[in-house]
Amino acid sequence: MQSNLNWDIIERPIFSNNTPLTNHKAIFRNDTNTLLNVAKTTYTPTNNQRFLEIVDKMQQITNFPIKCFDEFEGGKKVLAFLECTEPMKVLGYDFKDYMLIGNSHDSSTGFFIGNSSIMARCSNRFSKVFRQLQVHHTKNHDLKIDSLLKSFEIYNHERRALFNQMELMQKVYIDDAIKLALVERLVNMTLEEKLGQVELSTRKINLISNINSCIDREYIDLGQNAFGLLQGITNYTTHVRNNSQKVFGNVLGGAARMNQEAFSYCEALI
Numbered sequence: 131m132q133s134n135l136n137w138d139i140i141e142r143p144i145f146s147n148n149t150p151l152t153n154h155k156a157i158f159r160n161d162t163n164t165l166l167n168v169a170k171t172t173y174t175p176t177n178n179q180r181f182l183e184i185v186d187k188m189q190q191i192t193n194f195p196i197k198c199f200d201e202f203e204g205g206k207k208v209l210a211f212l213e214c215t216e217p218m219k220v221l222g223y224d225f226k227d228y229m230l231i232g233n234s235h236d237s238s239t240g241f242f243i244g245n246s247s248i249m250a251r252c253s254n255r256f257s258k259v260f261r262q263l264q265v266h267h268t269k270n271h272d273l274k275i276d277s278l279l280k281s282f283e284i285y286n287h288e289r290r291a292l293f294n295q296m297e298l299m300q301k302v303y304i305d306d307a308i309k310l311a312l313v314e315r316l317v318n319m320t321l322e323e324k325l326g327q328v329e330l331s332t333r334k335i336n337l338i339s340n341i342n343s344c345i346d347r348e349y350i351d352l353g354q355n356a357f358g359l360l361q362g363i364t365n366y367t368t369h370v371r372n373n374s375q376k377v378f379g380n381v382l383g384g385a386a387r388m389n390q391e392a393f394s395y396c397e398a399l400i
Contacts, residue, residue: 133185133199135208137161138178139235144168157235159205166206166235174267176241176275178208181233184241185210187279188231197228202375202382206236211246211378220293221300221357224250229285230257230381240266241275245289246379251351254364256389257381260288298400299356309359312395313341316363316388341366356396363392 140160143150157167157175169175189196194212201208214227230244244259262284265274314324317337322328330338345362352358367373367385380386 133182133210135178135182135199135201137205139166139175141175164204166204167237169237172269173237174269174271175235176233176267176271180272180275181208181210181231181241184275184279185212185231188212188229188282191279191282192229194229198378200378200381202377203236207232207234207239207382209377209381214289218289218293220249220296221352225293226250227289228379230259230379232259232381237267240264240271241278243278243281243285244381245285245292246381248379249361249364252348252361252365253368254361255368255380256360256364256393257379257386258292258390258393260285262288295397295400296357296360299360299396300353300358302356302396302399304354304356304359304399308399309342309345312359312363312392313338313345315395316341316391340370344370356399360392360396364389 138160140158142156142158144154144156145151153171154168155171155173156165157169158165185196189212192212194214197211197213199208199210210231211228212231214229218225218227226248228246230246231242232239232244233241239259241264242259243263244257246255246257248255263278263281265271265278317334319334320328323330323334341363344366345359348362348365349358352361367380367388371385371388373380373383373385375383377383380389
């Protein structure tokens with residue numbers, strides 16, 4: 131598949147009173163001249179050419195076809211998705227998976243690999259970056275990125291472990307108090323709001339109502355358990371939430387943060 135990442139980064143010095151700063155540099159897109167990052171000179175970025183090279187090599191190793199490429203916040207992060215050819219089931223439900231390969235130009239992350247999944251019955255999307263498959267942009271990062279090409283088994287292990295956790299969630303009953311605590315966390319409810327000392331805004335009332343409706347809808351099919359609770363949140367972030375910038379698989383942004391918060395919450399209940 132042809133990549134739409136037909137641009138790259140360029141590093142330039144930063145000047146103060148016509149004198150270049152020795153400790154910092156700026157990173158721009160070379161096509162639009164958009165500023166992507168101001169970083170220390172020790173920061174060693176991975177350019178798009180190198181990123182595409184790794185994606186191509188990983189595609190050859192896995193035999194996973196490339197689904198698509200995407201970018202976030204004007205190119206501050208770039209992403210590639212390779213379609214897994216071995217679908218997995220969780221509690222009898224089909225999941226369509228994609229190997230996620232990403233890189234940032236804004237210092238927010240390094241080079242990383244993870245998994246992006248779509249639950250076939252409802253198209254709910256959930257993505258997770260695997261901690262063992264991340265490389266920070268330091269001096270020797272290029273060699274470490276090469277080592278990721280030998281990590282296909284680690285990816286498969288982490289992917290299976292992710293779904294094993296979801297299966298364990300199905301055994302955890304969720305009462306109204308546990309559900310309420312997660313919803314309050316996701317909408318950033320203050321202590322005063324929880325105690326009824328401050329009136330909720332109309333926006334927050336609607337937000338809570340929408341999240342609860344999505345959870346209750348998933349409970350009907352999946353049961354009143356932690357797996358149903360998690361899928362209720364992914365249902366909301368996939369189908370209801372108005373995401374300011376859509377990225378394939380809900381990998382980044384507010385939807386991703388909500389999904390990760392819900393997963394960590396449900397995982398802690400196991």
